[in-house]
Amino acid sequence: MIELGNTIPSVSVTVVTPEGQDVVSAEQLFAGKKAVLFAVPGAFTPTCSAHHLPGFVVLADDFKAKGVDIIACISVNDAFVMRAWGEQQNAEAITMLADGGAALTKAMGLEMETGDFGGVRSRRYAMVLEDGVVKQLFIEEPKQFEVSKAEAVLATL
Template identity: 45%
Template structure:
């Protein structure tokens, strides 16, 4: 049986040393290094590359990382019972530079949390149950543990639930997507305008099999770049600059 959130809140995190490989060099990382004197969000999941983890759980924490940091969070830790090589490759593939990936390879931390579960029926061996928590100076402030049911429930450990607890008034920026072309000066100008406003964006480049025909089908235009904000087409670099200028006056992102 899984522990209840209330049974863990107010208690210290387990004392564990992780075997990590930042910058492709073995390094011991202790829980003291991760948590002492810091406010840290941890989200733990069954495994790297698994569907919910890769499509929803990790990406949204990565997207909202600036909002969490503006709300007083020092670090966001993604943890799984995987080895350091797997976690490093997953981080690179997910373009998740804003997240600290910690390999709980032996499951010691998950076991200390009481959240190490048997997934041998799937060929996974022992894995972490899905959960998230807010840790202040090594003490668990808030726990969100997924309900104990069949499958892979994903109901309460998501980034939005954590943000509502941490800062209900936080303003979540609209997602930004830019269709760009390598070597395009107007694309570079549009990205610089977004960077200047501190707006994170997903860059879909022509090199990723996006050609002018696809661009016309998506944006109704064949000139590069084309920028979407919150699902709405803004247009090219000139249109983006006009949009950002107008929203700076109105105070909306």
């Protein structure tokens, strides 16, 4: 499992953009930036839609004021789902990342098997990256939502 001081793996993710989508390596995406990356088990799911993503949307300016260059939300969903969810959540300030095959999630050791819920999904977490290096890591225990919420992460910056 990824740990403090590790560099984010150089694995491709799909960045959802207003123009479409771009495939880039996570290492390249976060290079030279202070970033907050948070993961949800699934777009349009209850806690993710009611609390996790909205918390970062509401506090985006506060994160920027703390020197965060990019706030990214990743899920093991395809780019079309991530685009629709971002639009529905008015998440213009958040970079939506699709990890459709769970390549980055697995490379970081943060996958979980959910069976009939959706198969392989990501554990819920947040991390603070500086130039692609993990400086802070907040991994939730199963079915929990405390340490990775926007308010908790912001309080550590």
